[in-house]
Amino acid sequence: MGRQVAIVGVGHSKFGTRHDANIAELAWESIRQALDDAGVGQEDIEYFVVSNAGGWSSEPLPAVVVGEYAGLNPKGTVRVEAACASGSAALKLAHDIVASGQADIVLAVGIEKMNESPTPTVVEYIGRAGNFFWEFQNFGLTFPGYYALYATAYMHKYGATEEDLCRVAVKNHYYGARNPKAQFQREITVEACMNSRYVAWPLKLFDCSPITDGSAAVIVASEEIARKLTDTPVWIRAIGAASDTSNLSKRTDFTSLRAAVEAARMAYRKAGIDPENPVKHIDVAEVHDCFTIAEILAYEDLGFAKRGEGVKLVREEQTYIGGLIPVNLSGGLKAKGHPIAATGVSMAAELTRQLRQEVEKERQATINKGIALAHNVGGTGHYAYVTILSLEKPSK
């Protein structure tokens, strides 16, 4: 149903503290790369979707500021927000616009300048990323606090330790150290992580993704156009999307994000992936490790491990290259950085280059199944998007 859609160009800014670029300049850094990569000009883009959460931004209309600077007027545009999953939502909409036949070439760009700062501060703003009225204002829950609830529940139920959480950070820093676009480019040890200060027990500083400025861009095209533009189109095989309650107090299980389970189920069904054993289909994944516990939950929510056994993948180093399924070879949100609304687009850009075997050699996955997965969560599982990319064109 609908037309097939492929990624034909990707771009990715340097992630980090980017006081050298304003929001439009930082967006252009990735847009320009994506245009060059696709071999198209601004005039070829028929619509552009700008992913920006940006409650902290001085510019309340980021899409038009980016549009003017990037030379995209008079093309139609919209800004989208799905919290930390905004980038994947932008990619879904770009996909659907092309699949519907309303446009042949669409740009999705994710941009966030978190260090631009604000009233409220960026930390307070992120703390509100749940239900502000009940849980932030009345109970004082902060964003690390939300995920700490999941961490303690998981540790209690399955015997995971703080060291186990730190092992996720160690892996992601290992790969971040090999990714020139990553915010943190040094390895860390379990000891360093264990010695870092508590943010919200049991989560320590090194369990948390950082405050990041950055942008990423993806250009998608219809099959006919994609075939003309590139010999290596990366097909968007399926996208699953789901939501969960705004209030965490309305949830019953803190060892899984229901929205992620649902989004994965949808994506696997559309993509023809066996939900009982998805790793047999998938070469490489990027998952939403906003906190280390979130990566372990992702393994289980995606079916990479049985319930309670995600932590075993960590202990056995099964998500390094050469293991059962390599995860977050970009460094993940933890080390690559997490510019909120750019993250989902960054995942798609990274996985496109992984499938094309273009990334730095030490962090290149072995590609033989030709399928990659992105798992992108907004808030504390308030939103979830799971995207399946493939080298092979999907069958109808």
Next chain:
Amino acid sequence: MGRQVAIVGVGHSKFGTRHDANIAELAWESIRQALDDAGVGQEDIEYFVVSNAGGWSSEPLPAVVVGEYAGLNPKGTVRVEAACASGSAALKLAHDIVASGQADIVLAVGIEKMNESPTPTVVEYIGRAGNFFWEFQNFGLTFPGYYALYATAYMHKYGATEEDLCRVAVKNHYYGARNPKAQFQREITVEACMNSRYVAWPLKLFDCSPITDGSAAVIVASEEIARKLTDTPVWIRAIGAASDTSNLSKRTDFTSLRAAVEAARMAYRKAGIDPENPVKHIDVAEVHDCFTIAEILAYEDLGFAKRGEGVKLVREEQTYIGGLIPVNLSGGLKAKGHPIAATGVSMAAELTRQLRQEVEKERQATINKGIALAHNVGGTGHYAYVTILSLEKPSK
């Protein structure tokens, strides 16, 4: 190309100052009506698009707050923003999602609580709805100030007067007085308008749309589903979308909004409407009268009148029922109210009911061509969406 998509249910809250309802309750007011109107339940909605600008909102994740309260979990969702055109952008995306085959039934809901208030204040926030860095912060331009530039340019070039602008307000209050959902339900006179205080010369208080709380909802469905649900599907025949420069200083003509011209051109081409004489095809229109001058520009940008002759339509009362083409029979943004991101969805809900001949008798257009047009502008022509609805299914 793509599947045909129809509006199968609409809902509309009372617009006004709504301290009686929080953002989720106010959204539910229209969602519930739309579900009832379509004859579907929450479980039938496969994805929902939430239109909310809401830089002033305490809830930074409006889509999830609305989703929980409206019982829409675990369906996928996203929040979209295209300034005052957000609602039309939401409808476009809902349309494209269904047209692409990714879903059969999608909800678009627009919600704004402008009186919830904030730092910055709502007036300051709207003032930033251009290029904050250059034009708001450095030159102190406010939102009425932006449109005042257009008003003075138009008056200078074509000899329109302040009385002419007031005549637009008089018409829209005339119809608002007949719309129970409108914020302002009383008629005004040209004299009263002329005696109202200046906000940004030549625009006076009665030239300006108000600060409004409100929501509107539209449910769209694929042809197959629409046929089962209703005998009067209203087809989304075409949507045009365009953008213009963030900085007004980069524009050369202040008597037209280029983005609106471009969006209309796209929509007319897709819908098979003669751009030289569109009124021969169209029964009724809702246009974006955020300020009275904007309605006159809209007449010309849409081709309802030649350049410089939009003001003649006003003087001759050609946009009342019985005239050349009735415009803003809802009361328009001016009298119905303008809850930023709800406005575009409100236009689609209103026009659906006009085409079905369901609105109050005194403000019901004569429907014999079966086509209605919505013109929705974001910022000062930063965004524009033009949507064509029809009783007859579009030909491929």
